[in-house]
Amino acid sequence: MxxxxxxxxxxxxxxxxxxxxxxxxxxxxxxxxxxxxxxxxxxxxxxxxxxxxxxxxxxxxxxxxxxxxxxxxxLATPPVPAARRPVRGAHDARTPGSRERGSPMPGSQRGWQVPAMRFREHLPSRPTWRCRACGIAWPCSPAKLRLLGEFRGDRAALALRLAALQAEAVEQLAQLDGGTPTVDLADRFVGWVHPRG
Incomplete structure (x- = not known):
């Protein structure tokens, strides 16, 4: 403990x-x-x-x-597991030549992290606050869906999280624009959390 x-x-x-x-x-x-x-x-x-x-x-x-x-x-960071040596003469019959001999297998774990995904997550790229995957203003539609799933309907907690990210975005975007305050980002970050009746 x-x-x-x-x-x-x-x-x-x-x-x-x-x-x-x-x-x-x-x-x-x-x-x-x-x-x-x-x-x-x-x-x-x-x-x-x-x-x-x-x-x-x-x-x-x-x-x-x-x-x-x-x-x-x-959290402890476990050692990186050693890559398995290929068996001499072994090959992938389904996709011959698709991987060089001795190269690491895709999706292997690195430290405490989860296996690498085959797709890019829709996360913000700081300091531009554009989506890393689709390039549009973050949060994009896939990011909103992911956030709703993470917070499992607790929209008050989600709004608090997004308000903190909004404050960070305002500061970073202003620095990119030479200190000029950015436009109001409330609708972009928090307005969608509580749908208007």
Whole structure:
């Protein structure tokens, strides 16, 4: 069991749930950049700077998070399994020559991550906030469907999550436009969550 005294170090892999803060209605995994020990915090709490990771372990956001230390869950990164050596003379009868001898099998796991998918997820590309898969303004229709499924009808929690992403998008898009405030993004990020009657 992780104790509150365990130091938070750069490179730590943390699983953040509501035990760490009520903001994590949807649990996330982060890779710690550094513990912001110079930030004032209540007893038992800490500020960290970290990268939020997606299911493949790729960074999708750089965030500063206020967390309850006793609620942190450290994840171990298992060693990468060694690739199996091909049997001498073996070949794939269905698609001969489709893979070079000794090349890794597609879909193999890398560390704690899930197997790689055959399709691109509809995630935002920061700082442009366009969909990585289809290139349109995020959240696109497939992203909205995925978010509705993740939050399983809890539209209040979904709206809070999207409002936080909207604030991040406003800041990043303004920086791209030389500091000029962006147009109101409320309809794009949150307006669709509660359909108008």
């Amino acid at each position: 992780v104790t509150a005294e365990r130091p938070i170090r750069g490179g730590d892999l943390l699983h953040l749930t509501r035990a760490a803060s009520v903001q994590f209605v949807r649990p996330i995994v982060v890779r710690v950049i550094r513990h912001l020990a110079d930030r004032p915090a209540y007893d038992g709490w800490a500020w960290i700077e970290a990268y939020e990771l997606d299911a493949r372990g790729e960074a999708v956001a750089k965030r500063e998070l206020f967390v309850w230390r006793a609620g942190l869950r450290w």
